[in-house]
Amino acid sequence: MELGKLALEAALKAISYTQLDVRKTYKLQRKLDRVGQLSLTRLHCRAVDMEIKREDHAIPVRLFFPGGETAPEEAILFFHGGGWVTGDVDTYNRVCAVTARCTGRLVASVDYRLAPEHKFPEGLMDCYEAARYLFWNAPDVLGMGPEQISLMGDSAGGNLAAAVSLMARDRGEFSPRQQILLYPAAYNDHTEQSPYPSVRENGTDYVLTSARIREFMELYQRTPKDLQSPYFAPLLAKDFSRQPRTLVVTAQFDPLRDEGEDYGRKLREAGNEVSIYRMNGALHGFFSLPAGTSLVKKSFVILNAFLRGEAQISGEEEEHEVKEEHTLETAR
Incomplete structure (x- = not known):
């Protein structure tokens, strides 16, 4: 068992240290992300x-329906990850x-x-406009009220979900009731000077460096000034009040871990209902693992x-146990 663990750690370090500069290879990365995707029919x-x-x-x-004879009564508006540079609805089909x-x-x-090709805030504004349209037209388009829609995103998508919620409050055009932020990018500094220890602890050996x-x-920013926008880095917001009921899920071995948890604390301190859960033993991106993986199963216990x-869900982020009475609603 110990040899297996050492081999895994060595493999992770090798992958981390041999990564090509995404600024030069992002087009290739987009193509690679599409390889091996399961079809919707098989799913x-x-x-x-x-x-x-x-x-x-x-x-x-793309609207995904859960199956069954009755129409779903609630919806999740999902923003995919990929560093604002890779990923799309096809690579996130599964x-x-x-x-x-x-x-x-x-x-x-x-x-x-x-x-x-489309720098900040273009991707964010696409997400915002999609959210505004669906919240305003939920009965006709989704067959439900806007209060039945939850926002959700992973990584850069978690950043976008948080930014959409802040912008919706600032503009007063709609009000998401709840949001799920999976290992979100929330801050603007990932150098050695970052105030978050996880950037240094997990920033070299765990794939996402x-x-x-x-x-x-x-690649995402248009100018250095963008780094100071709370819509780029939600932790820079001056006002964290009047935000949706929030679940933040982080990964133990993720450089983004501490900033995601801090964003949850900032929301809680401003009077919002917030649950923060740190997934022990997990790397960044674990939610994209196969559905039968223990981490993904546990994720759906928490999400549901x-x-x-x-x-x-688990109280403070230091408490990393899922309550036993939570049951997993598995796919049929």
């Missing part, structure tokens, strides 16, 4: 594509289909435009408990 999930008009272009949105089936909710996945995060942010409205 037994019905999907419907739609478009939302924004100015001079359309925003593709993640969104599994999420629909394991939560029993309709999942609407937004295919926002990517950097560096601090250098890779900086490369992504360099939150979506059912339970007041606390």
